[in-house]
Amino acid sequence: MTKKLVIRLILLLGLIVPFLLREMNNSLEPYPAVLQPSGATKISTSEGLLKFSRTELIIICSNGSEKSLDPNQFFDTIPTQYWTHIARNGFGFNEPKSKSVSLGIWTLQTTTVLKASPEDKKAALEWMHKQLKNLDIEDAETLRVQQVKTVFNLDKRITIKSEIIAQSDVELH
Amino acid sequence: MLNFISNSLDFLENRIKQVTHIDSLSLCLFRIVFGLFTLCFRWQSFRWIGSVPDAFYNPPIVSVSSLFSSFPHPFFFYTIDFCLAIFTITLLIGFFTRFSTIALLVILIVANNFQYSLGKIDHGSVLYLCVLLTMALKDWGRYLSVDYFLFHKQQNLSPFSKPQENLWLLAVLISFSFFTAGFGKALTWIDFDLSTSGFLSWLYSGYFSYGRTHLLAPFIIGINVPLLWELVDFSAVIFELGFLIAMFWRRAWYVWLAIACFFHLSNGLLLNIPFNTNAIAYLAFIPWSQLSSFNRVLIHSFRRWIWLLIVLWTLTLSLSLSVGHAFNGLAYYLGESLNIPTATLLASCVLWICCLYLFIWIITTGKLDYFLEGSKKQNSE
Numbered sequence: 162m163t164k165k166l167v168i169r170l171i172l173l174l175g176l177i178v179p180f181l182l183r184e185m186n187n188s189l190e191p192y193p194a195v196l197q198p199s200g201a202t203k204i205s206t207s208e209g210l211l212k213f214s215r216t217e218l219i220i221i222c223s224n225g226s227e228k229s230l231d232p233n234q235f236f237d238t239i240p241t242q243y244w245t246h247i248a249r250n251g252f253g254f255n256e257p258k259s260k261s262v263s264l265g266i267w268t269l270q271t272t273t274v275l276k277a278s279p280e281d282k283k284a285a286l287e288w289m290h291k292q293l294k295n296l297d298i299e300d301a302e303t304l305r306v307q308q309v310k311t312v313f314n315l316d317k318r319i320t321i322k323s324e325i326i327a328q329s330d331v332e333l334h
Numbered sequence: 335m336l337n338f339i340s341n342s343l344d345f346l347e348n349r350i351k352q353v354t355h356i357d358s359l360s361l362c363l364f365r366i367v368f369g370l371f372t373l374c375f376r377w378q379s380f381r382w383i384g385s386v387p388d389a390f391y392n393p394p395i396v397s398v399s400s401l402f403s404s405f406p407h408p409f410f411f412y413t414i415d416f417c418l419a420i421f422t423i424t425l426l427i428g429f430f431t432r433f434s435t436i437a438l439l440v441i442l443i444v445a446n447n448f449q450y451s452l453g454k455i456d457h458g459s460v461l462y463l464c465v466l467l468t469m470a471l472k473d474w475g476r477y478l479s480v481d482y483f484l485f486h487k488q489q490n491l492s493p494f495s496k497p498q499e500n501l502w503l504l505a506v507l508i509s510f511s512f513f514t515a516g517f518g519k520a521l522t523w524i525d526f527d528l529s530t531s532g533f534l535s536w537l538y539s540g541y542f543s544y545g546r547t548h549l550l551a552p553f554i555i556g557i558n559v560p561l562l563w564e565l566v567d568f569s570a571v572i573f574e575l576g577f578l579i580a581m582f583w584r585r586a587w588y589v590w591l592a593i594a595c596f597f598h599l600s601n602g603l604l605l606n607i608p609f610n611t612n613a614i615a616y617l618a619f620i621p622w623s624q625l626s627s628f629n630r631v632l633i634h635s636f637r638r639w640i641w642l643l644i645v646l647w648t649l650t651l652s653l654s655l656s657v658g659h660a661f662n663g664l665a666y667y668l669g670e671s672l673n674i675p676t677a678t679l680l681a682s683c684v685l686w687i688c689c690l691y692l693f694i695w696i697i698t699t700g701k702l703d704y705f706l707e708g709s710k711k712q713n714s715e
Contacts (some may be wrong), residue, residue, distance in 0.1 A: 166340050169347075176510050182396065183514075191396030192450055193443050197574075198457045199518030200536060203567075207529040215543040232482065233545070238382035238659045239452065241544065246392075246453030253389025261392055266377045277389040281404070285389035311542065318556030 186262045188271055211313040214326065216245045220293070221303040221330075228298070235292050249305040253277035253285050254331050289333060304331040346582075350502040353584045355705055356621060358499050361469070362428070362477040363622035368465065369426030370644070371614045373650045374665040375685065376462065379414050380445045382659040384408025386452070393451035405448060414445045419654075423647045426477020427640050431472060439466040460511055461615035468618075470503040478636050498705070501618055505587065507614055509577035517576025521569040528560035532567045536605055546606035547593065548676040549683070554604060573597055588702055591616045592693035599686035608682030613689050620692055624701045 173293050179194030188197065218230040232244045238249070258274040277285070293301050307328035314321045382520045383405055393399035418441055424434040442463060450456060475481045522683035523532035540554060573593060584645035594616060602608045646664075661667060662678070665685075669677025696702055 166336070166343070169343050172506075176507075179396075180510075180514050180517075184518075189395060190455055192394045192399075192447060192455050193397075193463065195460060195507050195511050195514070196457060197460060197515035199515055200520035201522040201532065202535045202539075203522055203529055203530045203532040204535040204538065206534060206558070206560060208561070211534065211538055213535065213538050213542070215539065228452060239386060243454055244458065245543070247390050250390075250453055253387065253391075271395050275392055275403075277391075281387065281389040281391075285387035288385075288387045295556075306486040313538065315556055315558040 170233060186260065186271075189262060206315065209315045210321075211315060212286055212310065213313070214308050216263040216311045217249055217307050217309055218248060221271060221300045221305060222298075222302045223302050228304075230296075230304075234296055237292060237295070250274050251329055252289070252304070252331050253305070255283060255329070289331075293333075301333050304333060305329070306331075310319055337584060338648070347502060349582050351500040352391055353581060353587050354501040354505045354619065355584075356499050356619065357502060357623055357675070357705065358473065358476055358625040359478075360621045361472055361474040361618075362479065363498055364429060364618055364620070365469070365474040366426065366478065366626040366643070367617055367622065368469075368614055369422065370646070371617070372422055373426075373646055373663065375681070376614075377650055377654055377661060377662045378418060378442070378445075379415050379439055379654060379659060379661070379665045380418075380449060381408065381411045383448055384411045390453075391451055392453040393447070394455055397447050397450070399447040399451045400568075405451070411445070411448075413440055417441050418445075419647075419651050423644065426643050426647060428481050429473040429477020431481050432548040433472045435466055435474075439463060439470060458609060458611050461508060462611045464504060464507040464511070465615050465618055468501060468507070471503065472499060472501075480640070483637075492631055504615065504618055505581045509581050512574045516571050519567075520575065521570045526564075528564055531560070531569065533563050536607075539607055540607070541682055548606050548679055550603045551606055551621055570597075584702060585697070587699050588619070588693060591619060592690060592697060595686050595690035595693060599690060601681045602679060603684060606679055608679060608686075610682040610685050613685055616689060616693070620696060621704055624696075624704050 166260050176195055180192045181200075182221065183190040183196060185203075198255060204211055215330065218232055220228045221229050222228065232248075234239055236244045254277070255274060257276040260271050262271060290301075293299075305328055308310075308326050309326045310326045311320055312322040313319070378469060385408065386405060388404035391402075391404050393402070395678060418438070421434045421438045421441070424430060426437060442459070446456075448460060458641065481627045519532060537551070540552055557615065573590075577590055580586040594612070600611050602610075650664055653664070653667055665681040669681050674680060
């Protein structure tokens with residue numbers, strides 16, 4: 162009986178502990194774990210207006226002109242679901258980020274974005290140049306990641322306002 | 335106290351065992367379905383990770399990959415792809431079945447660890463891995479397998495004796511995984527506020543950020559019926575949390591699996607999110623031995639079918655090597671070759687329609703209680 166009970170307890174803990182960790186903080190979500198995406202986000206639809214944000218990639222050329230970049234083509238072999246996360250982390254060029262998570266009497270310091278070495282950054286730049294070359298973009302100076310807040314009119318079915326709320330640049334030279 | 339807890343858990347476990355009752359032959363037929371599903375819808379390749387810059391490496395904090403500072407050498411991912419291909423065919427034909435099941439499970443977990451080190455954990459393969467974990471503890475290579483000819487034939491095991499099995503562990507894993515999805519939504523989406531919507535947040539972010547603009551998505555963009563969207567939010571939460579209750583009644587469990595197929599079909603059509611890997615976890619509960627034509631053909635001529643399975647696997651492997659990272663399975667490849675627009679999504683919708691049909695057929699024809707008929711016959715004899 163005790164052996165059976167211990168096995169059941171292990172199974173129970175194996176299911177519940179990862180779930181509790183994710184509920185405490187998304188960055189603590191372990192892998193592997195039996196978890197499905199919660200996706201518990203919601204948007205306001207008051208006055209027939211929808212407000213949501215999206216991520217865009219812009220290339221700034223040496224003559225100052227701007228081109229919108231298709232993420233699917235740019236990231237090529239990397240599956241589409243990852244590009245916003247890579248872009249928001251600044252392609253590894255951002256400063257490392259840490260988060261403090263309170264676990265009762267303890268506070269856990271977690272690193273959510275790692276620091277890339279100079280060699281890694283150089284390799285990332287080479288990769289980006291190669292991807293841009295494949296898209297016939299030779300004179301790119303800067304890769305810009307911007308968060309755009311969009312207001313959509315539900316009745317007219319059109320975007321009535323787009324506003325840049327955050328942006329970061331990666332210098333390509 | 336300990337006795338009370340143990341007895342209560344015993345009661346619940348036995349209840350779920352009765353609900354998820356299945357015969358051994360159905361499990362073995364399911365093994366072939368699982369293998370074919372992998373060839374058609376879930377052919378995975380990880381060698382693309384070898385070309386991703388190490389600056390993008392951002393592993394989950396609590397994972398094996400967090401012990402590494404960068405992606406392993408590209409050769410590592412080529413080895414993973416090679417092993418996945420080998421263990422897929424050995425599982426399909428049932429050669430060292432249990433070893434192949436465990437090997438596939440371990441390799442996929444390790445490979446996924448590195449794939450999810452791009453800053454996001456995907457949940458699409460969770461139930462696929464749960465099936466492998468459950469089947470590693472079951473004997474799904476007993477019949478219709480090379481193992482049968484090598485190890486079991488001398489024991490004169492008849493496929494028609496149908497030893498009893500159950501899938502209580504898989505049912506618990508499916509129910510719990512849906513609970514983890516529904517719990518957060520219940521706290522956020524159930525707000526009795528018609529001016530907010532959870533469903534629309536998925537619809538609009540997918541439509542404008544991820545290019546999910548196909549099938550029925552353009553037709554519902556701009557539809558402003560707050561009450562309808564609130565009801566959609568409610569029904570999603572009830573569906574996801576309902577698994578935990580449905581798993582205690584056999585008919586309710588199968589009805590819930592049918593609803594799940596409808597739920598995924600709707601998600602594919604409206605949100606362009608197919609989540610088709612979940613299908614294989616639901617299909618494990620189909621009593622395949624009751625599909626008479628399928629079962630008769632496979633059982634009596636399995637030796638010949640082995641060669642067809644090997645040819646199919648060889649075709650899939652060759653296409654994977656020639657097409658490269660874009661190859662995800664035979665079904666998608668076929669759709670794209672025929673120049674069908676949004677072939678991937680359409681293939682997923684067809685899959686969900688087939689699953690829905692199967693579950694409705696099982697429920698309406700009374701095939702659910704097939705094992706009771708067998709025991710009644712035995713009693714009367």
